[in-house]
Amino acid sequence: MTPNRLHPLALVIMLGKGLYGWAAIGLASAWALLKDDGARFWTLPLLGALLIAFVAIYVARYLRFTYVLGEDAITINSGLFVRKTRHIPYANIQTLQRSQWLILQPFDLLSLSIETSSHEDNAAEATLVAVPTAVADLIERRRKRSGARVAASVGAAADPAAADDEAAPANADASGTSADEPGVNAAAAEAPTADLVATDDAGTDAAEADAAGRPAGPEYRIAARDLNIYALTSMGFVPVLAVLWWLYDKADDILPKDWVSGAERQLAALAVVVIVALVIVILLLGLAAAYLGILQKYFRFTLRREGHTLTATRGLFTRTTTSVRLDRIQAVRVRATLLRQWCHLASVQALTASNAADEEKQDDLMLMPVVQAPRLLEVMTPFVPWLPSELPPLAAPAATAPFVRNAGLGYLVLGLAGSLGLHFWQPHWVLPALIATAALVLVGLVQGRYAGRTQGIATVGPLLIMQTGSWGTRQTDFVRRANVQSLAVEQPRWLRARRRCHLTVNLRKGNGNEAVELRYLDLATAQMIQDWYQPK
Amino acid sequence: MEEHLPQQIKQVWRIGAGLALVWWLAVTVGLLVANRLWGWPLWLIAISLGLALVHPSAELALIPYRYAFWRFRITDTAVYLKEGALFQKETAIPISRIQNVTLSAGPILRAHGLQQVEIQTASTSDSLAGVTAEVADRLRDRILALAKEARDDA
Numbered sequence: 001m002t003p004n005r006l007h008p009l010a011l012v013i014m015l016g017k018g019l020y021g022w023a024a025i026g027l028a029s030a031w032a033l034l035k036d037d038g039a040r041f042w043t044l045p046l047l048g049a050l051l052i053a054f055v056a057i058y059v060a061r062y063l064r065f066t067y068v069l070g071e072d073a074i075t076i077n078s079g080l081f082v083r084k085t086r087h088i089p090y091a092n093i094q095t096l097q098r099s100q101w102l103i104l105q106p107f108d109l110l111s112l113s114i115e116t117s118s119h120e121d122n123a124a125e126a127t128l129v130a131v132p133t134a135v136a137d138l139i140e141r142r143r144k145r146s147g148a149r150v151a152a153s154v155g156a157a158a159d160p161a162a163a164d165d166e167a168a169p170a171n172a173d174a175s176g177t178s179a180d181e182p183g184v185n186a187a188a189a190e191a192p193t194a195d196l197v198a199t200d201d202a203g204t205d206a207a208e209a210d211a212a213g214r215p216a217g218p219e220y221r222i223a224a225r226d227l228n229i230y231a232l233t234s235m236g237f238v239p240v241l242a243v244l245w246w247l248y249d250k251a252d253d254i255l256p257k258d259w260v261s262g263a264e265r266q267l268a269a270l271a272v273v274v275i276v277a278l279v280i281v282i283l284l285l286g287l288a289a290a291y292l293g294i295l296q297k298y299f300r301f302t303l304r305r306e307g308h309t310l311t312a313t314r315g316l317f318t319r320t321t322t323s324v325r326l327d328r329i330q331a332v333r334v335r336a337t338l339l340r341q342w343c344h345l346a347s348v349q350a351l352t353a354s355n356a357a358d359e360e361k362q363d364d365l366m367l368m369p370v371v372q373a374p375r376l377l378e379v380m381t382p383f384v385p386w387l388p389s390e391l392p393p394l395a396a397p398a399a400t401a402p403f404v405r406n407a408g409l410g411y412l413v414l415g416l417a418g419s420l421g422l423h424f425w426q427p428h429w430v431l432p433a434l435i436a437t438a439a440l441v442l443v444g445l446v447q448g449r450y451a452g453r454t455q456g457i458a459t460v461g462p463l464l465i466m467q468t469g470s471w472g473t474r475q476t477d478f479v480r481r482a483n484v485q486s487l488a489v490e491q492p493r494w495l496r497a498r499r500r501c502h503l504t505v506n507l508r509k510g511n512g513n514e515a516v517e518l519r520y521l522d523l524a525t526a527q528m529i530q531d532w533y534q535p536k
Numbered sequence: 537m538e539e540h541l542p543q544q545i546k547q548v549w550r551i552g553a554g555l556a557l558v559w560w561l562a563v564t565v566g567l568l569v570a571n572r573l574w575g576w577p578l579w580l581i582a583i584s585l586g587l588a589l590v591h592p593s594a595e596l597a598l599i600p601y602r603y604a605f606w607r608f609r610i611t612d613t614a615v616y617l618k619e620g621a622l623f624q625k626e627t628a629i630p631i632s633r634i635q636n637v638t639l640s641a642g643p644i645l646r647a648h649g650l651q652q653v654e655i656q657t658a659s660t661s662d663s664l665a666g667v668t669a670e671v672a673d674r675l676r677d678r679i680l681a682l683a684k685e686a687r688d689d690a
Binding site for chain 1: 628633643646676
């Protein structure tokens with residue numbers, strides 16, 4: 001297959017963009033150089049040469065850029081100095097964005113931006129700056145054809161013939177399976193925000209559910225008592241205190257000086273007890289503000305499942321609705337801070353993937369702000385069917401001692417370094433700093449022991465369950481094998497004798513990577529996970 | 537069947553160390569000029585000279601280590617990468633997770649007939665420093681073949 005070049009107008013557009021980008025610097029330096037009359041005899045030719053070189057680079061780049069529309073993938077060759085070849089299988093294309101510059105319109109050309117679900121910061125995988133519309137249509141057709149093949153084999157009960165090229169959610173048959181699998185097709189045809197879909201999509205699923213005669217899925221509405229406990233157990237008053245401190249700081253600038261110093265003098269004159277009372281009052285105010293804030297945020301939180309979409313609605317002043325398709329959930333994360341663990345509570349979030357453009361959207365969808373920990377799986381399984389009905393026994397790390405040692409050592413080093421610094425700066429603070437270090441080390445030992453005893457890993461069929469505990473928060477992740485992007489086992493030399501290693505599981509979260517690290521595992525456990533992930 | 541990186545990569549790394557040396561020498565010369573023209577301190581020159589000695593020689597010394605401990609294996613279903621001696625790390629990337637394969641080659645790699653392979657999944661990016669065209673083609677074919685079939689079972 002002969003490679004195709006872009007239409008010559010692409011050169012015009014690329015050059016235009018390049019000039020626009022460099023315009024500010026270029027004009028400024030040109031003006032600076034040309035100011036000097038005497039030196040004009042060499043600055044003018046220099047500028048001319050630079051301009052010619054600039055254009056020549058873009059011409060070379062244009063000439064080097066070729067693409068081939070193969071049977072299964074697009075191959076793009078580009079690059080002047082560093083030659084790049086990119087292979088993008090049609091099945092992996094998630095979004096095709098078309099845009100048409102004004103000068104392209106009379107020639108029936110457009111700019112095509114190809115995005116896969118791969119992680120690329122704020123840039124599409126490939127951009128074909130000027131191609132005929134027929135090329136864009138061809139890519140679209142091939143993508144749908146390969147996507148349909150993918151959908152057909154992924155869909156639970158779908159037969160290959162059922163997956164229609166033009167499958168739109170509204171036309172899906174009542175069984176519902178084939179409607180949702182071409183998330184690749186349908187979602188891509190809409191806005192790039194393929195995961196957090198607007199409510200009309202959820203409405204379509206609801207209509208489809210009704211059409212099939214099924215009841216509109218399970219629904220969960222948060223009870224006032226639960227919301228109360230959630231708000232009470234959130235330790236979010238520290239940022240509120242920070243805001244109050246900032247206000248005090250600003251008040252210092254705004255209010256007249258003698259006013260402030262008069263107030264400070266009065267404050268200093270008061271007895272220490274009263275000052276302590278004041279501090280407590282401020283703390284309580286901070287707590288109250290945080291409490292009311294959370295009450296307002298999760299007011300009448302409702303989780304609803306319709307077909308293959310979960311919809312969460314919450315809020316008092318602003319009613320926010322977020323929907324996510326079940327098959328887009330990368331992992332379900334159950335978190336419980338220390339306080340919530342003592343109250344036997346936990347909160348459930350869903351990790352989803354999003355594009356760079358969606359940074360403002362919440363990556364972590366809150367599925368359930370607070371739920372009784374023992375009943376968690378029982379409550380969640382109607383919403384996320386692939387969760388297990390009960391938590392299996394988790395394989396613990398080979399030993400807890402390394403965790404304890406690492407945490408203690410970490411704090412010790414930090415404290416000693418701080419004390420050493422203080423020794424040069426404020427010597428009379430060194431002794432209290434050392435005492436604080438000792439206390440921190442004790443805290444670290446407890447933290448390490450907690451982390452070592454909480455960590456665990458297990459597999460249930462195609463599901464991976466990982467539990468970690470850091471800074472007193474217990475986090476349990478439920479991941480399907482298909483959502484684990486890659487697995488890495490690391491074994492430092494000094495652990496070889498004891499047959500221990502570290503395991504890193506890579507997940508997609510938002511537009512980036514979430515690496516869940518499990519440390520000091522038995523080599524046998526790690527190999528079991530490796531075999532589960534990629535059977536040899 | 538584990539493969540080493542191609543032998544030519546050692547030469548490429550040596551040239552890279554040479555380029556680092558050239559770069560640090562250029563910096564030293566620049567600092568000398570700055571010292572003459574604007575009186576920049578001499579200890580900057582000492583630092584850059586020191587780095588000019590240490591950096592390339594460290595890279596050269598590590599080349600046999602890097603070569604010996606870098607392995608990879610491409611099966612029908614996954615790409616396995618194994619690297620490191622002090623911290624041995626083994627990464628498994630199923631072909632069905634691979635979204636893109638980017639082959640890039642600067643002039644040095646091209647002169648040796650090698651290409652750098654960057655394997656991107658939905659959230660991670662791993663790379664092989666340099667492989668021959670044959671291995672790159674093999675990897676690309678496997679990925680395309682599997683991208684057609686079903687994604688992994690749920």
